[in-house]
Amino acid sequence: MPELPEVETTRRGILDAVLHHRVLNVQVHERRLRWPVPAELARMQGQRVTAVTRRGKYLLLHTGAGTALVHLGMSGSLRLVSPGTPRKTHDHVELTLDSGLVLRLHDPRRFGCFLWLTTPPDEHPLLADLGPEPLEDGFDGGWLHRLSHGRSAPVKNFIMDSHVVVGVGNIYANEALFRAGIHPLRATGRISAARYDSLAQAIRDILTYAIGRGGTTLRDFVNSQGEPGYFQLELDAYGRGGEPCHHCQRPMKEVRLGGRSTVFCPQCQH
DNA sequence: CGAGGGACCTGGTTGC
DNA sequence: TGCAACCAGGTCCCTC
Numbered sequence: 001m002p003e004l005p006e007v008e009t010t011r012r013g014i015l016d017a018v019l020h021h022r023v024l025n026v027q028v029h030e031r032r033l034r035w036p037v038p039a040e041l042a043r044m045q046g047q048r049v050t051a052v053t054r055r056g057k058y059l060l061l062h063t064g065a066g067t068a069l070v071h072l073g074m075s076g077s078l079r080l081v082s083p084g085t086p087r088k089t090h091d092h093v094e095l096t097l098d099s100g101l102v103l104r105l106h107d108p109r110r111f112g113c114f115l116w117l118t119t120p121p122d123e124h125p126l127l128a129d130l131g132p133e134p135l136e137d138g139f140d141g142g143w144l145h146r147l148s149h150g151r152s153a154p155v156k157n158f159i160m161d162s163h164v165v166v167g168v169g170n171i172y173a174n175e176a177l178f179r180a181g182i183h184p185l186r187a188t189g190r191i192s193a194a195r196y197d198s199l200a201q202a203i204r205d206i207l208t209y210a211i212g213r214g215g216t217t218l219r220d221f222v223n224s225q226g227e228p229g230y231f232q233l234e235l236d237a238y239g240r241g242g243e244p245c246h247h248c249q250r251p252m253k254e255v256r257l258g259g260r261s262t263v264f265c266p267q268c269q270h
Numbered sequence: 271c272g273a274g275g276g277a278c279c280t281g282g283t284t285g286c
Numbered sequence: 287t288g289c290a291a292c293c294a295g296g297t298c299c300c301t302c
Contacts, residue, residue, distance in 0.1 A: 002296090032279095034278075034296090034297080034298085057297095071296085071297085072296095073279090073296065073297085074295050074296060074297095075279085075281085075294090090280085107279095108279080108280055108281065109278085109279045109280050109281080109295090110278080110279055110280080111279065111295080111296060126297095126298090150272085151272070151273090152272085152273085153273060153274085157273085157274095160296090162296090169295080169296065170295065170296085258274075258275080259275085259294095259295075260294090261293095261294080261295090
């Protein structure tokens with residue numbers, strides 16, 4: 001399931017094949033993604049890609065005529081293949097580039113999207129209200145603490161809210177809370193500024209580390225070369241319910257929070 | 271405004 | 287063995 005490190009890994013992986021290259025052909029095999037792939041995406045044909053950027057978990061392919069806005073959803077990946085490579089089931093959209101490679105969106109669960117924007121991307125409804133990037137200025141413990149005021153929902157939900165900070169999905173929310181020693185069910189508004197400093201630092205650390213390792217491998221994720229990441233072997237919390245805590249060796253507890261698997265150490269997290 | 275739950279979707283796993 | 291039920295979960299959207 002692509003989270004921010006996986007999307008960033010993908011962005012870096014496709015950069016050489018896409019940036020400054022011309023889109024020779026746009027093919028849509030399945031329009032029914034999270035939102036229908038617009039017919040206007042055809043206008044990308046003939047355009048040169050001037051930038052490949054990321055906002056949260058969205059990838060943006062900029063051209064002079066507009067911007068492709070891509071989200072990988074839960075099961076999506078972008079792959080680079082040679083022209084003529086047989087299409088796999090669930091290869092929904094492909095861009096043929098003059099770099100000699102074809103960029104394919106593969107997304108079995110179709111939670112992703114492939115939109116075409118002709119207005120400034122930052123003003124698009126999907127991007128306009130997003131919170132700060134966790135690895136850039138504007139995100140720190142002070143930001144979290146200010147926003148936390150008056151909120152009673154569990155802190156895990158809080159840090160997974162893209163209006164608060166982008167890019168923290170279920171896996172890294174579990175991991176960051178473990179590292180910061182904060183109980184995932186603790187009320188958002190009942191956490192000190194100092195502890196929010198620790199949490200913000202933990203979020204930055206874990207995301208930075210995961211990017212450095214090429215993203216997490218869980219189920220479907222593969223990078224643009226079709227290779228898995230290697231971070232999964234080092235997770236402390238996610239997927240470790242019932243297993244010994246890496247700090248105190250007591251069993252990790254697993255509960256469901258908003259339908260999401262939530263794993264923590266009752267001893268180490270308060 | 272915040273909180274909570276439904277909806278979307280398919281492959282893999284589990285259970286009968 | 288075969289089939290049904292369930293689970294994974296990012297994000298938007300609706301309701302309270």
